[in-house]
Amino acid sequence: MEGHTRGRITKDGIRIYEDGDFAGMQAAGALAARILDDVAALVEPGVTTATLDDFVRDQVEAAGATSATIGYKGYQHATCISVNHVVCHGIPGPKTLKDGDILNIDVTVIVDGWFGDTSRMYVAGQLSRKAERLVQVTHDALMKGIEAVKPGNTFGDIGHAIQAYVEANRMSVVRDFCGHGLGRVFHAPPNVLHYGRPGSGAVLEEGMFFTIEPMVNLGRPETKVLADEWTAVTRDKSLSAQFEHSIGVTATGADIFTLSPGGKFHPTWG
Ligand code: MF3
Ligand code: CO
Ligand code: CO
Secondary structure, three states, rough: OOOOOOOOOOOOOOOOOHHHHHHHHHHHHHHHHHHHHHHHHHOOOOOOHHHHHHHHHHHHHHHOEEEEEOOOOOOOOOOEEEEEOOOOOOOOOOOOOOOEEEEEEEEEEEEEEEEEEEEEEEEEOOHHHHHHHHHHHHHHHHHHHHHHHOOEHHHHHHHHHHHHHHHOOOOOEEEEEEEEEOOOOOOOEEEOOOOOOOOOOOOOOOOOEEOOEEEEOOOOOOEOOOOOOEEEOOOOOEEEOOOOOOOOEEOOOOEOOOOOOOOOOOOOOO
C-alpha cells in the first residue's frame, strides 16, 4: 500500500474515498466546468477546433493546473472535440465549424492530484430541430442516470435509467464507450455502462467517485474508430451527442463535482 492512498477497495476493485477527499474533487471539477463555461463564447461558425483547444490549454495552465489528456496514451491535446457524427475522442485541428454544427468539448484537469472530467454540447450558430432534440435527450439521459445514484442502488440501475429514457425517445445508446471510476487517477474501475438491467452490477457505496458520460445517436448505436486511432464516429453517419459529469456518491445521492458555475451546461442555457 502506498502511504498517500486512503480508504479501502471493494471486491469489484472500486476505491472508497474519505469524506475529506470530496473537497479535492470539487476543486478539480469546478475548474474543468469553469473552463467549459468560458470556451462557450468562442464557439461560432468559422472558428477552428484547434483554436478552442488552445484556449482550453491556456486556461488550464493559467489556473496552475495540469491537463490530464496531454501525453495520455500519446494524445497531444487538452480537449477532445467531437463534431456532428463524431461520437467521442475527436482530435482538435484546423477544420472550421460551420453554421448548425453541434460539438462536444471534453476536458480533464488535474488539480492537486485530483481529476476533474466533464464534457458538454455546444452549437455553432443555429441549432437545428433534430440536433436540438438529440442534445436535449442526451442531457436529460445523463441527469436520469445521476438521479439513480445513491447507496444501495447498483451501476445497472444507472445504465438502465439512461437506456430506458433514450430508447423511449427512439434514439440509441452507444455501447462501445463507457464512464469510469476516477479520483487520484484518470480511469479506474468500474466501467460505468450507459445501458443495463435494474439491480445488476456493483452496489453503489458512499465515497465512490466516477463519471457518467452517455453518448447517444440519432441512428444506430454502432461506432468505428478512424485511421488516426482516436476519432470514433457513428457507423451510419448519424448525429451523436454526449454530456459528462464527474460525481461522488454521498449518503443520500450524488455530489456533482462538475456543475457549471455559470449555469451554462446546456447549449441553450446561460
Ligand atoms: N475525457 C475522456 C473521458 O471522458 C478521455 C479522453 S482521453 C484522450 O474519459 F486521450 F482522448 F483525451
Ligand atoms: Co470520462
Ligand atoms: Co471526459
